[in-house]
Amino acid sequence: xxxxxxxxxYDSLSIVGLEKNVGKTECLxxxxxxxxxxxxxVAVTSIGIDGENKDQVTxxxxxxxxxxxxxxxxxxxxxxxxxxxVSELVExxxxxxxxxxxxxxxVSVGGKALISGPSSGVSLRRWxxxxxxxxxxxxxxxxxxxxxxxASPAISKAMVLSTGAAFSSNxxxxxxxxxxxxxxxxxxxxxxxSRDALCxxxxxxxxxxxxxxxxxxxxxxxxxxxxxxxxITKGMKIIFTVGALxxxxxxxxxxxxxxxxxxxxxxxxTKIFVSEQAYRxxxxxxxxxxxxQKSKLVAxxxxxxxxxxxxxxxxxxxxxxxxxxxxxxxDIVKNKYDI
Amino acid sequence: xxxxxxxxxxxxxxxxxxxxMMTTKRELDFHYRRLNEIYDKDCAKIAHKLMCIKDIQxxxxxxxxGATLDDIELFEVKYLAIVSGEVLQLLQEQKIIxxxxxxxxxxxxxxxxxxxxxxxxxxxxxxxxxxxxxRKQMRDLQGNGEELPDDKRMELAALLQRNADLELEIRxxxxxxxxxxxxxxxxxxxxxSVLDILIAKAxxxxxxxxxxxxxxxxxxxxxxxxxxxxxxxxxxxxxxxxMPVDICFEREPVTIxxxxxxxxxxxxxxxxxxxxxxxxxxxxxxxxxxxNLVEEVILCIGDEQSIVKGVSSFAGEILAINExxxxxxxxxxILALVDEPARTTNPVEGTALVEGLLEVIGTAKGGFxxxxxxxxxxxxxxxxxxxxLRDGAMDYTLEVTHCGDVPHEAVAIAESxxxxxxxxxxxxxxxxx
Numbered sequence: 057x058x059x060x061x062x063x064x065x066y067d068s069l070s071i072v073g074l075e076k077n078v079g080k081t082e083c084l085x086x087x088x089x090x091x092x093x094x095x096x097x098v099a100v101t102s103i104g105i106d107g108e109n110k111d112q113v114t115x116x117x118x119x120x121x122x123x124x125x126x127x128x129x130x131x132x133x134x135x136x137x138x139x140x141x142v143s144e145l146v147e148x149x150x151x152x153x154x155x156x157x158x159x160x161x162x163v164s165v166g167g168k169a170l171i172s173g174p175s176s177g178v179s180l181r182r183w184x185x186x187x188x189x190x191x192x193x194x195x196x197x198x199x200x201x202x203x204x205x206x207a208s209p210a211i212s213k214a215m216v217l218s219t220g221a222a223f224s225s226n227x228x229x230x231x232x233x234x235x236x237x238x239x240x241x242x243x244x245x246x247x248x249x250s251r252d253a254l255c256x257x258x259x260x261x262x263x264x265x266x267x268x269x270x271x272x273x274x275x276x277x278x279x280x281x282x283x284x285x286x287x288i289t290k291g292m293k294i295i296f297t298v299g300a301l302x303x304x305x306x307x308x309x310x311x312x313x314x315x316x317x318x319x320x321x322x323x324x325x326t327k328i329f330v331s332e333q334a335y336r337x338x339x340x341x342x343x344x345x346x347x348x349q350k351s352k353l354v355a356x357x358x359x360x361x362x363x364x365x366x367x368x369x370x371x372x373x374x375x376x377x378x379x380x381x382x383x384x385x386x387d388i389v390k391n392k393y394d395i
Numbered sequence: 396x397x398x399x400x401x402x403x404x405x406x407x408x409x410x411x412x413x414x415x416m417m418t419t420k421r422e423l424d425f426h427y428r429r430l431n432e433i434y435d436k437d438c439a440k441i442a443h444k445l446m447c448i449k450d451i452q453x454x455x456x457x458x459x460x461g462a463t464l465d466d467i468e469l470f471e472v473k474y475l476a477i478v479s480g481e482v483l484q485l486l487q488e489q490k491i492i493x494x495x496x497x498x499x500x501x502x503x504x505x506x507x508x509x510x511x512x513x514x515x516x517x518x519x520x521x522x523x524x525x526x527x528x529x530r531k532q533m534r535d536l537q538g539n540g541e542e543l544p545d546d547k548r549m550e551l552a553a554l555l556q557r558n559a560d561l562e563l564e565i566r567x568x569x570x571x572x573x574x575x576x577x578x579x580x581x582x583x584x585x586x587x588s589v590l591d592i593l594i595a596k597a598x599x600x601x602x603x604x605x606x607x608x609x610x611x612x613x614x615x616x617x618x619x620x621x622x623x624x625x626x627x628x629x630x631x632x633x634x635x636x637x638m639p640v641d642i643c644f645e646r647e648p649v650t651i652x653x654x655x656x657x658x659x660x661x662x663x664x665x666x667x668x669x670x671x672x673x674x675x676x677x678x679x680x681x682x683x684x685x686x687n688l689v690e691e692v693i694l695c696i697g698d699e700q701s702i703v704k705g706v707s708s709f710a711g712e713i714l715a716i717n718e719x720x721x722x723x724x725x726x727x728x729i730l731a732l733v734d735e736p737a738r739t740t741n742p743v744e745g746t747a748l749v750e751g752l753l754e755v756i757g758t759a760k761g762g763f764x765x766x767x768x769x770x771x772x773x774x775x776x777x778x779x780x781x782x783x784l785r786d787g788a789m790d791y792t793l794e795v796t797h798c799g800d801v802p803h804e805a806v807a808i809a810e811s812x813x814x815x816x817x818x819x820x821x822x823x824x825x826x827x828x
Contacts, residue, residue, distance in 0.1 A: 089540055122540035133467060140555055142530060144517040145470040148449065159467065164517065165530050166537050167555070 058386055059216070059355040060090045064194070066352065068184055068212035072199035074237060078220035079359030079389065084198050085122055086357075086388045087216070091194070099128035099160075099187045101173030102198035103180070103206050121198075124166045128190055130173045130183060132156045141167025149186065151179050158183075160190070171198065180211050204237075208326040209349040215241070219377075220359030225366045227373055234356070235380045236332045240325045241353045246294075246346040254296050254321065255348055261305075264294035281305050289314040296321040301345075303334040309343060310334070316342040324349045356385045396624065396668070396677065399603065400595045403442055406450035406584060407591030416674045418690055423610045426676040429493035431607060433590075434597040436489050442598075444482050445591045451475060452584060459577035463563070463570045470516040472573065472580065473506040475499075477514050479583040482590070494590045497579040505572050518562040526561045529554055596677055603628075605678025608669075609685040616762060617643035620682030623665045638791045639682065642666070644777060646758040651766045651793065653781025654804035658791040659766040660696060663732040666764060667694040670730050689730040689761045693719050696734040708739040716752065723759040731756075733765040745769055768801055784808070 063069055071087070073080035084100075091098055100123065123129055123141060130149070131139075133156030142165035151158040151174045158173055174183050184195050199206040207215040217238070224230040246254075250264045261281065263271045273288055275281065277299040288295060289312040297305060301322045309320055315338075322328055324347050330338075338345075358377065360368040370387045377385040402408045417423050451471040458464060458472065476499040483496040503512070508521040520527040533554045536547060543551065599605065603624045620639040627637040640662060642649075651659050669679045673686040699711025706714070719731045736752060737745035746769040753773045756763050771778075782790040783802050806826070810819050 085540070124539055125534065136467065137465065142517065142533075142558065144515050145466055146515040148467070148470065148474075161517075162515070165533050165558075166540060167533075 058384065060087065062354045063087065063214060063216075064092075064096065066212075066214035066354075067193060068195045068197075069214045069216065069354070070197040070199050070207045070212040071216045071218065072204050072207045073218040074234065075220070075223040077222040077359070077363045078218045079357060080198065080218040081121065082359070082388055083216060083218050083357040084196070087196070088122065088124065088127070093124060093126045096193040097126070097128070097191055098194045098196065099130070099190065099192040100171065100196045100198070101130040101180075101183060102171040103173065103175055121171050122166065122168050123163045125163050127163045128160060128187070128192060129163065129169065129171060130158055130160045131169065131171045132158055132173070135170035135172050136161065139167070139169040141165055141169055143169075146190065147186075149183070151183065160187075162190075173197075177205050177208065177211060180206060184211060204326045207241075207351055209324050209351045212351070214352045214354050216355050216357060217241070217353060218357045218359065221362035221366055221368050222359070225362050225364075225368065227368055227376060230368075230373070231376050231380045232332075234377060236335075238353065238356065238381050238383065240328050241351060243325060243345055243347045243350070245350045246319070246321050246348055248294065250294065251348060254294075257296070257298055259298050261288075261298070262296045263288060263292040264296070265291050266293050279304070281308055287312055287314075289318045292318050294319050294321050297327075298323060299327065301328045301330060303330050306330050306334050306338050306343075310338040310341050318343075320345045322347055324351065353383065356381060356383055358385060358387050359389065360387060361389075396599075396672065399624070400599050401442075402591055402595045403445040404448035404450070404588065404591050406448060406452070407445070407588040407595070409450060410585070410588040411592050414675065416671070417676060418674065418688055420610050420612050420688060423674070423676065423688070427607055427610070430593055430596055430676065430678075432491060432493040433593045434600065434607075436491055438489075438594045438597070441482055441485050441489075441590065442594050444478055444485065445587060445594070447478055448475070448584070448587050448591070450584075452581065455577055455581045455584065458570060458573055458580070461570075461574060463567045464573075465566065466517060466562075469506060469566065469569060470514075473503065473516050474514045475580060475584060476502040476506070477512070479587060482587060493593065494586050496586055497582050499576065499579060499583060502573060502576050502580065505569060518565050522565045523561060526558065526565070529558050529561065533558065600678030603678070603680065605672075606681055606683050608673045608679045610673065611685055611687050613760065614685070614687050615643065615645045616685060616687040617641075618665075618669065618679075618681040618684040621662075621665050621669065621684070622680050623661055623668065624680050626661060640665075640791055640793045642779065642793055644762055644764065645687075646760070646762075647775060647777050648753050648756050648758075648763040648765070649777045649779060650753070650771055651764065651779045651781070652768070652771075652796075652801045653766075653779075654783040654789075654802050655808050657781035657783055657789060659781060660734050662793065663694065663696060663734055663764060663766060666730070667692050667732050687762065688728075690728045691722070692730045692732075693722075694732045694734075695719070695736070696732070709737070712736065712739065713748075720752070720755055723756060723761070723763075726760070728760040730762045731764070733763075735766055735768065738768070742769060746771070770801055787811070 071080055071084050132153045135155060136159050141163055143161040143163045145159060145161045147160040149158045149160060153172060153175055155172055174180050180197060187195050197206050197212055219234045224233055249268055250270060253270055259276060261273045261275050263273060265271060273284065275283060279302065281304055289309055295309060295318055309315060309318065320343065356377065358373055360370045360373050370390045374385045374387055402411060449471065454468045454471050479496055479499055480503065506516060508519050520530060533551065536551050619641050621642060622637050622639045630637050651662060653659055665680065669681065670686065670692045672679050674688065695715050698708050699715055700706065700708040701711060716733060716736055719729065722729055737748040749767055749769055749771055750773055753776055778796050779793045780796040782792040782794055784804050784807060806822055
């Protein structure tokens with residue numbers, strides 16, 4: 057049973073896809089089907105609409121989410137009414153979405169349902185915390201298309217990444233692009249005395265000098281970096297940006313004389329919005345990026361079929377990805393791995 | 396004041412925002428008796444329960460009209476009945492009689508056939524043997540969600556349909572049985588909201604040091620140790636102390652004179668705020684007080700100038716005051732509070748206008764308080780004067796005075812504000828001439 061054992065070591069999991077139609081929902085169903093419910097209480101939700109019969113954008117068939125007896129799930133009022141299973145309503149939460157209030161229910165006869173839960177990072181975090189009162193051991197979040205934010209370690213500790221032909225139909229490009237994302241997820245965690253203090257900071261760009269003093273550069277985000285006149289890397293061992301890390305800041309540090317002495321730090325990989333090219337130049341000049349919090353990437357799943365009908369060779373794809381990533385890669389649809 | 400009120404439930408908040416000003420002694424006495432009872436009790440546990448209350452009036456209206464409720468609505472009803480029952484028990488433990496709640500055990504019974512007494516709901520198997528059987532078949536057929544062959548899928552679809560039909564039948568039956576409790580449920584929701592507001596008001600009184608007012612009709616209004624909660628809090632944050640004031644008035648108009656920055660406008664704002672707090676049944680910002688009921692509170696303060704409407708500061712103000720005069724002459728009971736009327740015109744005519752205003756108001760019902768810098772000679776008014784600068788510090792105390800002479804402290808105050816020394820010097824020279 058690939059990677060299920062691994063998932064059970066964590067109390068929260070998010071499943072994210074690098075593109076629409078990369079088999080994320082199948083991956084979710086695969087996991088839900090195999091979880092040992094007699095050992096663990098599981099709660100499932102999803103960012104925005106998910107579990108619809110047809111893909112809202114490309115009108116291709118999408119697998120539905122099958123919920124087993126005993127599972128908890130949270131979905132919007134409108135979708136709750138359309139469920140094709142028997143469930144016991146246990147809570148009307150204070151969260152709202154465009155489809156009504158978010159409800160939580162416990163499945164009493166398994167079946168299929170539409171799942172669309174809270175949509176912002178903050179409300180997801182509240183949802184995860186709120187599940188505690190039902191004695192939930194594992195919370196699973198089905199992430200949104202090309203949005204990695206739900207995989208932020210601030211929300212869930214482990215993640216499964218879905219990629220596939222929909223992301224790119226050229227195997228080499230697909231491998232390369234996926235590899236870059238996996239590399240970002242795998243960035244090393246900062247080991248420094250200033251780490252705890254940095255975790256408490258909520259906005260702006262900050263520095264830590266060689267004596268361990270934390271300095272506020274007094275700019276609201278890395279986007280405003282061009283307003284600085286002096287070289288911020290001078291005398292610093294760490295440059296920390298709370299918000300998004302963009303090419304601009306990365307290039308600024310890459311161009312500085314002190315690049316080899318300074319470490320660039322971000323909250324977690326979901327805050328990194330840099331192009332691969334800029335990152336490679338940065339690294340080639342001796343730059344380092346580290347994170348304050350790290351997610352555990354449990355597995356990578358692939359879907360070799362693109363919505364336009366293009367099909368990649370599953371075996372070659374898995375093999376190439378596996379070589380490049382150094383991680384197990386699964387084509388769940390083709391290989392109906394044993395239970 | 397609304398912002399400092401910790402109301403727990405959305406329906407409590409809605410009820411408060413929809414409430415109207417109370418204008419009879421009977422209503423207010425009843426309200427304050429209830430508030431007084433809550434004030435003396437520890438209601439932390441009840442407040443915690445009220446946090447869970449949702450506004451389900453629409454659902455209850457549907458129930459009363461005979462509609463069939465869906466799962467979610469039945470859940471809401473059951474939830475309300477359970478929480479209401481828990482609050483009722485807490486009220487009985489604390490011996491609180493200010494708010495009564497109907498007994499809803501029967502509602503819980505109908506919606507909890509398994510007697511689990513937890514706030515969750517679905518159409519339970521125990522409602523019907525056939526339902527139980529259909530669900531068992533579904534479970535057996537479905538397993539853990541493996542792909543099913545076509546014939547099995549059809550069979551499952553049929554079972555799912557049968558399940559839905561049975562659920563609908565049961566929900567129809569339950570809605571019918573619950574219909575007779577719709578009024579009780581609405582009453583429970585309403586009284587829980589009332590309770591929520593009372594608890595929040597009592598907590599606010601303790602937090603801000605507010606008092607219970609004595610309510611009178613056509614009598615005297617007095618405040619001992621009156622203060623403005625917002626200003627007091629702001630000063631407190633700066634480590635400074637608020638100086639409360641005493642004031643008392645009846646039918647005759649009141650004028651307040653005194654130095655600039657002597658807190659005259661603050662007094663007017665406090666009077667307006669406290670009158671409203673009292674008539675909306677809140678604690679009042681004073682050490683102790685007696686409040687005469689009015690039908691309306693009008694506060695004329697600030698600059699009414701509007702370039703768009705083509706109204707100057709003077710015109711805007713005079714028109715606003717004219718409204719007060721009209722209403723008072725029509726016999727409406729009003730508390731009118733006017734800040735420096737006719738201040739934007741020449742002192743000669745300004746004084747005459749204020750004198751005229753005081754005469755025309757006379758001893759109308761309600762109350763009339765104005766602040767002014769003019770020397771008012773009318774002897775049918777009650778005069779207060781801000782004690783003013785004492786050893787360089789402002790003494791905000793209001794004292795009754797019999798002469799209309801206004802204090803001459805403007806230059807000294809301007810000087811303490813640090814304005815240009817040459818300006819001050821030349822001003823003093825002019826005064827001496």
